[in-house]
Amino acid sequence: MWALAYEGHLGLSRRPLPRPTAGEVLIRVTLAGICRTDIEITRGYGEFSGILGHEFVGVVESAPVPEWVGRRVVGEINVPCGRCATCRAGDGIHCRARTVLGIVGRDGALAQYCALPLANLHPLPDEISDRQAVFVEPLAAALAIAQRHHLRPQDRVAVVGAGKLGLLVARVLVLSGCDLTVVGRHQRGLAELAGLGIQVTQDGGSLPFAAFDVVVDCSGSTSGFALARELVRPRGLLVLKSTVAAGEALNATALAVDEVTVSGSRCGPFAPALRLLARRLVEVEPLVEAVFPIADGLAAFRRAADPGALKVLVEPLGASPVDGEGKWSDGPSG
Amino acid sequence: MWALAYEGHLGLSRRPLPRPTAGEVLIRVTLAGICRTDIEITRGYGEFSGILGHEFVGVVESAPVPEWVGRRVVGEINVPCGRCATCRAGDGIHCRARTVLGIVGRDGALAQYCALPLANLHPLPDEISDRQAVFVEPLAAALAIAQRHHLRPQDRVAVVGAGKLGLLVARVLVLSGCDLTVVGRHQRGLAELAGLGIQVTQDGGSLPFAAFDVVVDCSGSTSGFALARELVRPRGLLVLKSTVAAGEALNATALAVDEVTVSGSRCGPFAPALRLLARRLVEVEPLVEAVFPIADGLAAFRRAADPGALKVLVEPLGASPVDGEGKWSDGPSG
Numbered sequence: 001m002w003a004l005a006y007e008g009h010l011g012l013s014r015r016p017l018p019r020p021t022a023g024e025v026l027i028r029v030t031l032a033g034i035c036r037t038d039i040e041i042t043r044g045y046g047e048f049s050g051i052l053g054h055e056f057v058g059v060v061e062s063a064p065v066p067e068w069v070g071r072r073v074v075g076e077i078n079v080p081c082g083r084c085a086t087c088r089a090g091d092g093i094h095c096r097a098r099t100v101l102g103i104v105g106r107d108g109a110l111a112q113y114c115a116l117p118l119a120n121l122h123p124l125p126d127e128i129s130d131r132q133a134v135f136v137e138p139l140a141a142a143l144a145i146a147q148r149h150h151l152r153p154q155d156r157v158a159v160v161g162a163g164k165l166g167l168l169v170a171r172v173l174v175l176s177g178c179d180l181t182v183v184g185r186h187q188r189g190l191a192e193l194a195g196l197g198i199q200v201t202q203d204g205g206s207l208p209f210a211a212f213d214v215v216v217d218c219s220g221s222t223s224g225f226a227l228a229r230e231l232v233r234p235r236g237l238l239v240l241k242s243t244v245a246a247g248e249a250l251n252a253t254a255l256a257v258d259e260v261t262v263s264g265s266r267c268g269p270f271a272p273a274l275r276l277l278a279r280r281l282v283e284v285e286p287l288v289e290a291v292f293p294i295a296d297g298l299a300a301f302r303r304a305a306d307p308g309a310l311k312v313l314v315e316p317l318g319a320s321p322v323d324g325e326g327k328w329s330d331g332p333s334g
Numbered sequence: 335m336w337a338l339a340y341e342g343h344l345g346l347s348r349r350p351l352p353r354p355t356a357g358e359v360l361i362r363v364t365l366a367g368i369c370r371t372d373i374e375i376t377r378g379y380g381e382f383s384g385i386l387g388h389e390f391v392g393v394v395e396s397a398p399v400p401e402w403v404g405r406r407v408v409g410e411i412n413v414p415c416g417r418c419a420t421c422r423a424g425d426g427i428h429c430r431a432r433t434v435l436g437i438v439g440r441d442g443a444l445a446q447y448c449a450l451p452l453a454n455l456h457p458l459p460d461e462i463s464d465r466q467a468v469f470v471e472p473l474a475a476a477l478a479i480a481q482r483h484h485l486r487p488q489d490r491v492a493v494v495g496a497g498k499l500g501l502l503v504a505r506v507l508v509l510s511g512c513d514l515t516v517v518g519r520h521q522r523g524l525a526e527l528a529g530l531g532i533q534v535t536q537d538g539g540s541l542p543f544a545a546f547d548v549v550v551d552c553s554g555s556t557s558g559f560a561l562a563r564e565l566v567r568p569r570g571l572l573v574l575k576s577t578v579a580a581g582e583a584l585n586a587t588a589l590a591v592d593e594v595t596v597s598g599s600r601c602g603p604f605a606p607a608l609r610l611l612a613r614r615l616v617e618v619e620p621l622v623e624a625v626f627p628i629a630d631g632l633a634a635f636r637r638a639a640d641p642g643a644l645k646v647l648v649e650p651l652g653a654s655p656v657d658g659e660g661k662w663s664d665g666p667s668g
Binding site (some may be wrong): 143146147149152153154170174175176177178179196248268269271272273274275276278281289 | 477480481484485486487488506508509510511512515530531600603605606607609610612615668
């Protein structure tokens with residue numbers, strides 16, 4: 001099969017099909033997304049080596065339970081060991097021995113096939129299209145905030161960063177009825193949000209400092225992180241959704257004086273993400289920047305890295321001819 | 335002016351215009367709603383005597399601050415003393431000395447005019463119609479649940495009762511992405527909710543007992559209250575939105591053994607209700623049962639008391655001729 005892998009450099013290459021272990025399922029990927037984390041990995045983040053990609057929708061090709069074969073699915077990306085104290089406490093996504101699809105110790109979904117445990121899969125209802133379904137993983141990540149924190153309808157909330165994740169976070173937060181403001185650099189995403197009745201600005205300095213009950217940093221930048229810290233009120237909540245800024249130092253004394261709660265946030269629950277899509281309470285199609293065949297995977301990564309780019313999707317079986325085993329008869333074109 | 339008042343019996347009568355005290359505003363009511371509480375008052379609940387009605391939209395007729403005159407407004411219904419310890423702690427809606435529009439010690443809005451403190455008013459944006467605005471108060475009451483409690487997207491939630499309030503509560507709760515089931519008697523409201531992707535049933539016995547993280551009782555009935563108690567899981571949350579069932583006894587031993595949290599819930603925040611309406615995240619027009627001129631106010635109350643009736647609205651200046659002071663030239667017809 002063809003796959004987009006990072007092994008010191010990003011490349012498109014032929015690989016053997018994944019070999020599912022006991023309890024695992026082989027999935028034919030129909031659509032996959034490129035996430036900021038994927039781009040960061042190609043810049044050295046996380047020391048991952050292998051096939052990239054953790055946002056996908058696909059069809060089960062083979063499974064230990066035959067009735068799953070042929071089902072359209074999305075899949076949770078953390079594969080915990082299931083035996084350690086963390087796993088036994090029900091918190092597998094923080095298992096120290098876990099693998100993570102396309103991020104830690106496990107080949108990902110920017111390929112024609114991928115493998116995951118059956119337990120990770122969620123069947124897709126017919127009313128959710130492939131283009132919607134590929135957003136389930138990042139939408140679940142946006143829901144991770146409300147999974148852990150009480151966001152109240154009367155809260156004044158700011159999202160810093162209007163990139164791919166910031167736009168999803170804003171679309172989810174607005175559903176609570178909160179007083180929401182989004183600060184971002186790029187006019188395109190902000191214009192989408194303004195159309196939903198969300199207050200938007202490109203000028204973080206115009207916002208009242210220390211005035212927001214909750215601030216979510218989705219900026220992925222040092223300056224965005226600093227702004228988020230300035231916006232949150234005393235005793236407020238600062239949620240860090242962006243892995244990049246997490247390397248920045250927080251002034252612990254100021255945090256203590258202001259009694260601010262800082263909370264990291266990563267993966268979230270798939271089931272509510274599927275419900276929000278099925279009920280059309282979050283529209284994700286406007287967030288699609290472009291769809292590339294996997295043959296043009298390197299161009300897809302370049303496009304995804306453009307400042308202000310929204311979600312770039314990769315179609316592994318794309319427009320190119322495939323043979324009976326789902327492999328290209330000819331090499332990819334780009 | 336004409337008004338619908340309860341003074342031992344419900345009647346339509348001529349009254350002097352309200353006389354706003356210092357800080358108060360005179361409001362010309364353009365549309366008012368009949369709530370279950372209004373009907374209960376006419377059956378002796380709460381020992382209120384006076385003009386009924388606390389759900390309204392109107393236009394400011396006179397105000398201590400001239401720029402408010404002519405503004406379309408809705409108004410919060412609790413008028414706290416502002417001086418007691420409860421008020422000073424910022425919890426005026428529980429002030430012991432408070433009056434409440436059309437419910438406690440203060441004439442209400444089922445009339446051509448009403449009075450409220452300026453501090454209670456919220457100006458209406460143009461994009462919210464009168465028919466939407468009259469739902470702000472009950473929508474705020476629905477939001478009161480999330481105002482106080484952390485409802486998580488992954489929660490399994492049941493609403494018992496699909497009357498006027500239950501339908502609004504369901505429309506708000508579904509926005510969190512939660513796994514929502516509504517049990518109700520009347521097919522009409524349930525059909526509305528099913529169209530939004532909400533699971534509905536008329537058979538509470540078909541639901542798994544002790545399986546819901548959160549159960550909201552909006553039933554207003556003893557049997558609904560008993561069902562709500564049975565549905566909530568150990569360590570779950572049982573929210574009482576219905577004042578009627580609050581007279582029922584809870585088995586305190588069973589509550590202690592099951593470690594269930596029981597929480598009353600009454601009035602909620604207006605600002606997020608206005609935001610949800612302006613963003614069209616909650617559609618309220620389908621909940622309008624009928625609109626009556628105030629001249630037919632007694633018929634409006636009869637209709638509102640029909641089992642399964644949705645929201646009955648009253649138009650104080652209705653279709654009848656009015657004189658220059660906003661009073662009917664002739665007596666009302668019904």
